[in-house]
Amino acid sequence: MGNRRDVESGSGNGNLSEPLVNRSTPEKGGLCMVLFSTFIAVCGAFEFGSCVGYSSPAQFGIMTDLNETLAEYSVSGSILTVGAVIGAMASGRFADWLGRKGAMRMSSIVCILGWIAIYLAMTAVHLDIGRFLTGCGIGVISYTVPVYIGEITPKNLRGALATANQLFITLGILVAYAVGAFVSWRTLALIGVIPSAVMVIGLCFIPESPRWLAMIGENEKFEAALMTLRGPGVDISSERNEIQESLAILRQLPEVKLLDMFNRRNFPFVLIGVGLMVFQQAIGINGIIYYAGQIFVSAGVSPSLGSILYSALQVIATALGATLMDRAGRRPLLMISVAGLLMGNLSIGISFLLKEHEMAPEVAPVLALVGVMVYIAFFSVGTGPIPWVIMSEIFPLNLKGPAGSLVTLVNWLGSWVISYSFIFLFEWSSFGVFFIYGGFCALAMVFTIKFVPETKGRTLEDIQASIT
Structure with a gap:
């Protein structure tokens, strides 16, 4: 794999994979711009959460005003995922063609x-x-x-700021639940415009990714963006030269096609990215969330209050993560x-097992409630944000667009499969479905131990070299 290291590090001393980390500590002004740029970007994540959280508080108002049946409303709920799948399929290409800012701007306008x-x-x-369009928008946002x-x-x-993406998704869901309890569904839709509007305006004041600017040959803009992110007093010459030399070699490589992602050189990256997204969904997150209301009812808790409580727990646990x-x-x-x-899955499964056999009627609801809260807390700490963080770290630049689209597509398809299959599995066995999800948790543990690299405090080049 010596060629890979040469390609990604230029002359062997450079570092294409981590072009934005200067040898010296960035100035305060540069760090402030990094934080501000991250905030504008995660407005898209907040929009993501707003779109996902909209269905629950808006359901009964929409069904009443538009005279919809439950089946008709379920279409509008699920069509968000259909749009997200389509957006995900094109997300990597859009990010490479339009730039990271251009893709975020386009997706915000669509939302x-x-x-x-x-x-x-x-x-x-x-x-x-409308739901289809917002789905398309968040499909692109979820990758970009x-x-x-x-x-x-x-x-x-990188880990903390990348996790801000998941944190703001949970904040968007929480705000949708909390505000939706007090306003009409039309007003809630207008409120949903706000994060996208903030993002569109904010994108005018933050730099484009220097790596992408260098990749398309915009050298002056590349240097200006790098200087903005590092601070005016930081010498960027060494870093600038390393990036340009590395990209000169990288441009000589052929464009990555779909089948190229599964060759011996690229497959380890794809395996990790796709595997993490498969297990993120296969452990049952959408099944738990969609049935949380009924679980709260069985535990004697108001579904609205329970939804707000577990959404707040999501925010706290994600911030801790x-x-x-x-x-x-x-x-x-x-x-x-x-x-x-x-x-969490075992606790919920045991509660339904006890309920089905009419055993321990006082214990079963408590087990269900505790199981949901434990599940949401531990998902938010790790399995929710970490696959997205690792996805942004492991792919080499020439693989990032197509592989990123594939990984995001797999995530959304997995979301749809779990959402669609849950009710059938639950009717088959109210407790067995959660034991199945628990089995996937055990498999996810094995997959993590065997394939997932530690990326903390490492350059992207080191991460990628360790995978190969």
Whole structure:
């Protein structure tokens, strides 16, 4: 694999894979710009959460005003995922063609159009069009935001700031639940426009990814963006030269096609990225979330209050994960998270087993409630954000676009499969479905131990070299 290291490090002394980490400590002004740029990017993540969280509080108002049946409303709920799959398929290409900022701007505008369509909807078809458009937008956002953050962030902050993506998704869900309890579904749709509008405006004031600018040959803009992110007093000449020399070699490589992702050189990267996304969904997150309301009812808790409580727990646990990401490391945190998810699934499964056999009626609801809370907490700490962080770290530049699209597509397809299959599995066995999810938790642990590298505090080049 010597050729790979030569390609990604230029002359052998450079470092293409971590072009934004200067040898010296960035100035305060540069760090402030990194933080501000991250904030603008994660407005897209907040939009993501707003779109996902919209369905639950808006359901009964929409069904009443538009005279929809439950089956008709379920279409508008699920069509968001269909749009997200389509957006995910094109996300990597858009990010490479339009730039990271261009892709985020485009997806934000699409989301705004979707929200306006929802606000103005007079029929189920209009509502479905709006939900489809917002799905397309967040499909692109779900890939572009973590990639942009990963490319502009110093390695000692990369884990924490990349986790901000998941944190703002959970914040978006929480705000949708909390605000949706007090306003109409049309007003909630208008509120959904706000994060995208902030993002569109904010993108005018942050730099493009220097790596992408260098890749397309915009040398003056590349240097200006790098200087903005590092601070005016930092010498960027060495870093600039290393990036340009490395890219000169990288441009000589042929464009990566679909089948090229599965050759011996690229398959280890794809295996890790796809595997993490498969297990993120196969452990049952959408099944747990979609059935959380009924679980809260069985435990004697108001579904609205329960939804707000577990959404708040998501935010707190995700914030905790962000503080631990660059301290504990990705692999240990991921393994702890999966172990907690196993306990949560077992607790919920046992509660339904007891209920089905009419045993321990006082204990079963408590086990269900505790199981949901444990599950949500441990998912938010690790299995929720870490696959996206690692996805932004492991792919070489020439593989990032197509492989990123594939990984994001797999995630959304997995989300749809779990959402669609849950009710059938639950009717087959109300407790067995959670034991199945628990089995996938055990497999996820084995996969993490065997294949997932530790990326904490390492340059992207070191990460990629260790995988090969």
